[in-house]
Amino acid sequence: MRGRGSYLALLGMGLALAFGCAYQTPIYESEDLVLLDVRPRQMILQGSTMASSRRFHILFFRFGSWNSFLQVEREAIESSGSELLLNRLRLKQFEGFLIPGLWFQALGFEGATDIPILGWEIYTVAGTGVRIVDPLD
Numbered sequence: 001m002r003g004r005g006s007y008l009a010l011l012g013m014g015l016a017l018a019f020g021c022a023y024q025t026p027i028y029e030s031e032d033l034v035l036l037d038v039r040p041r042q043m044i045l046q047g048s049t050m051a052s053s054r055r056f057h058i059l060f061f062r063f064g065s066w067n068s069f070l071q072v073e074r075e076a077i078e079s080s081g082s083e084l085l086l087n088r089l090r091l092k093q094f095e096g097f098l099i100p101g102l103w104f105q106a107l108g109f110e111g112a113t114d115i116p117i118l119g120w121e122i123y124t125v126a127g128t129g130v131r132i133v134d135p136l137d
Contacts, residue, residue, distance in 0.1 A: 043130050043132060044131045044132075044133055045128060045129070045130060046080040046081055046082045046131055047128070047129060048126065048127070048129070049080035049082065049085070049127065049128070049129045050076055050124065050127075051072050051075035051076035051124070052122055052125070053065070053067050053071065053072050053075075053122070053123050054120045054121070055067045055120065055121045055122075056120060056121075057096070057116055057118070057120065057121045058118050059116075059117060059118075062121065067121060067122075068123070069090050069123055072123050072124065072125045073085060075125075076125050076126065076127065076129070081129070081131065082129030082130055082131050083131050084129070084132065085125070085127040085129060085130070086127055086128045086129075086130050087127050088125060088126070089126050090124070090125050091125075091126070092122070092123055093121075093122045094114075094116050094119055094122070095119050095122065096116065096117070096119010097116075097118045097119055098116045098117055098119070099114065099117060100114055101115070
């Protein structure tokens with residue numbers, strides 16, 4: 001039985017190297033609180049909006065413009081014509097080839113994480129765009 005499990009593990013490693021892997025991790029779900037003295041009738045919902053930026057990644061080297069959640073959030077707000085983004089979610093993901101951390105854990109290294117080899121590092125910000133209406137209008 002043990003020989004068959006190691007054969008399947010080698011087959012899985014070979015398929016992962018041949019076809020690539022991808023993973024995504026939610027980073028900083030919007031837990032920062034903003035106290036607004038605004039009533040719902042003073043807000044106009046612009047609807048859901050999303051923006052993302054990509055950066056090429058080889059091992060520990062990154063190429064292209066710097067990924068920034070603040071810049072991506074600004075793009076999401078501008079794309080919907082909003083002034084504020086509510087229920088914001090930030091997501092960092094990697095698409096490409098990587099060495100899964102589970103392989104290192106199988107070898108006895110505790111707390112091993114995935115190691116990106118070649119691919120795209122993608123930052124995405126999504127939420128609900130809101131425009132504030134002046135109560136005097």
